[in-house]
Amino acid sequence: MTPIITRTVEEARAHIQKARLAGKKIGCVPTMGALHEGHASLIRGARSENEFVVVTVFVNPTQFGPQEDFSRYPRQLEADCQIAGASGAELVFAPSVEEMYPSGFSTSVDIQKLGDHLCGRSRPGHFRGVCTVVTKLLNIVRPDGSYFGQKDAQQARIIQQLASDLNLPGIIVVLPTYREKDGLAMSSRNRYLSESERQEALILIQSLRAGQELFARGERETAKIRQLVREQICQKPNIQLDYVEVVDSTDLQPVDRIQNKALLAVAAFVGKTRLIDNVFLL
Known part of the structure; x- marks a missing residue:
């Protein structure tokens, strides 16, 4: 058409x-x-x-x-x-x-x-x-x-x-977020990434999924979930973390302990390219 x-x-x-x-x-x-x-x-x-x-x-x-x-x-x-x-x-x-x-x-x-x-x-x-x-x-x-x-x-x-x-x-x-086969969220800014940066960017979804797994095992304190995600991302020397946050999915306000549906979100600079990603904690 x-x-x-x-x-x-x-x-x-x-x-x-x-x-x-x-x-x-x-x-x-x-x-x-x-x-x-x-x-x-x-x-x-x-x-x-x-x-x-x-x-x-x-x-x-x-x-x-x-x-x-x-x-x-x-x-x-x-x-x-x-x-x-x-x-x-x-x-x-x-x-x-x-x-x-x-x-x-x-x-x-x-x-x-x-x-x-x-x-x-x-x-x-x-x-x-x-x-x-x-x-x-x-x-x-x-x-x-x-x-x-x-x-x-x-x-x-x-x-x-x-x-x-x-x-x-x-x-x-x-x-739902549309992802590459390896999990990287589709973004118009992905084209700015070099081949090595493209591989490093995978840590965003990998760390988010690790946070989901920690939540699934019963963790409800957001400080511990955020710490896990932050530590994984900061292992990559070419990635500068902007934020890791857990917020209520409705009012988008930070929460200390998850009691309702929450959003685990990250933003980071991979080289000079700012990328974002998120997952729900249900």
Whole structure:
């Protein structure tokens, strides 16, 4: 399938409205492009529940900090459209920065509490940018369902709350993290890794699984789980740990002892590339 490619809000809305008037359910997969099999799994998930799938491709400048990789973030629209179409998307909405943030734009959307820890502490302002762009995208597309990956667990939870609080259209569907055969979470940033860094990055999921195993054996004190994960990651000399946290899966606040469903999350720099991953402790 070759998807329709639109660059403007007006054009995208026209195609979406046509599909809606034809009685089709609308699915949306917001992305920053550089699509890979993880994105493809989200698109397939959206296609299984909707007759018309919109993939948004927009590298959002407002969610990058001044020292982050906005300028070098991969941009490959032609390849993205091929992947999107092959996975079941009918429309790719790929606006410019000027289309999304025209001259005089002065509104932002922020969220309290859920963004205080994990990546929110390490990347000030990041989730304000995420919330602002997602609010715009969901109001442009007005989908029946929007699809996100569990790898970005904090982002997914924040978007669920955002959609609920602001009555954004459609349901928010969070699908499992898509992994390579060796367990590494699929990420657009994996392409930055050298071959040796790629192998070292496996310690992230290996340490998380070790934390899960400790929990399964009955450990409920989060300090001990975090210590185990931290010690394993810090054995790799080329990895700089950002955080290891155990938080409540609903409010994303740190917990000392696990009594309800919790999220064990890590972020680390592998060389110069920042990667994140997480698992649930059930």
